[in-house]
Amino acid sequence: MRVLVSGAGVAGPVLAYWLTRHGFAVTVVERAPAVRRTGGHAVDLFRPALRISAQMGVRAQIEERATGTRRLTVYPEGAARPVRADLSKIFGAASDGHLEVMRDDLSAIYHDAACDDVEYLFDDTVTAVGSDGAVRFERAAPRRFDLVIGADGLHSRVRRLVFGEESRFTAFIGAHLAVLTLPNRDGLDGELRMHVGVGRTAGLYGARHLGDARVLFLFRSATPFAGGRHDVTRQKEAVRRAFGALHPEVDRWLEELDRTPAFYFDAITQLRMDRWSRGRVTLVGDAGYCPGPAVGGSTSLAVVGAYVLAGELARAGGDHERAYPAYERVMAEHVRASRAGGLSAARTLLPASRLGVRGLAEGARLISALPARPGRALLRLAARNSRRHDALPLPDYPSGVVRN
């Protein structure tokens, strides 16, 4: 059976790996000209995603590439002194297994795990998908596939072609995010330095093996950014406006906006589709159920979703009419929990009052100061569904069951 996967981010390569192990013939089409290996932003893998990575034989590589960020320093706006916390203990309270790694490193590791068995079409994109599996590409010749799977992220092309305009399925959660790449002038190593004010949070981090650093900006806004997705000048203006006069260190980060080699900006939106399959087509990862970038643990969800989708297809012998509903059933509860968790994380990370700003800093300090069990209990009180990442299901699936 021939399967087309659109997108070689996180979900795409994991799906390609498992589908080939189950006996499917897989083609992945990716818009970027090659596998990205330049960093991107930091993402989180929790216990179930780490277990899948171990089964793929790549856990050691991920550990080797982990950012190594273990310490947190929070500067609440207006406070005389920063609050220090042990970040690994905070993640330890949320999950029995956690690694932070740069998104592009993760993509490359998953890609390399199965690239000899998968056909990759880089620098191309799908332009039409027929109900019979006939696919047109921007560059490659048209082909027919038995199944077509959109793993092309929050702004998925496959979803738009098959289900309709993105605005029908997304909900703006009242915040924006931006990522700025800048020189690691302070030699930051193993530390996340956060400045938190009412409705705005900016955090600087490095990664052991990267020569530079990143700032993640998160800020509340009543309405989504009015400019276009490519209007970088106005996007940078919006970031400057949101973070002016927070702290002299943040002012220095903002000065880098004009020099940065890499800048990312988006509204934080959640996808709210109850079903993400239609005919031969289904969606996986952010394309189908993004609970909000940077707030919802979406990378783990993408890894688990890819594993489950491949497994259900194998279990059903490639019969998508049985496999897709089973995949949706396995994932549905966790997608709902991740959406709720994403909203709750956004509320915590973007406090609505000065009291909330102090609460965030003190909560982090307390959780990291407590032994594991009370730390977990406190986190549960502070954030609903705080251990939801570990609750993702990992059924066992047979392998090598599909004949081409």
Ligand SMILES: Cc1cc2nc3c(=O)[nH]c(=O)nc-3n(C[C@H](O)[C@H](O)[C@H](O)COP(=O)(O)OP(=O)(O)OC[C@H]3O[C@@H](n4cnc5c(N)ncnc54)[C@H](O)[C@@H]3O)c2cc1C
């Ligand atoms: C700024 C930022 C910060 C984040 N922070 C975190 C975090 O702290 N923790 C966390 O867990 N997650 C975080 N995320 C989310 C995380 O990056 C995603 O959940 C994860 O990468 C999802 O993987 P995916 O494969 O579904 O989508 P993506 O990683 O987005 O991959 C989609 C792929 O599809 C390709 N593509 C797009 N359109 C097309 C097309 N038309 N044709 C072909 N290919 C296409 C893209 O180039 C990309 O390679 C963050 C995201 C952002 C943007």
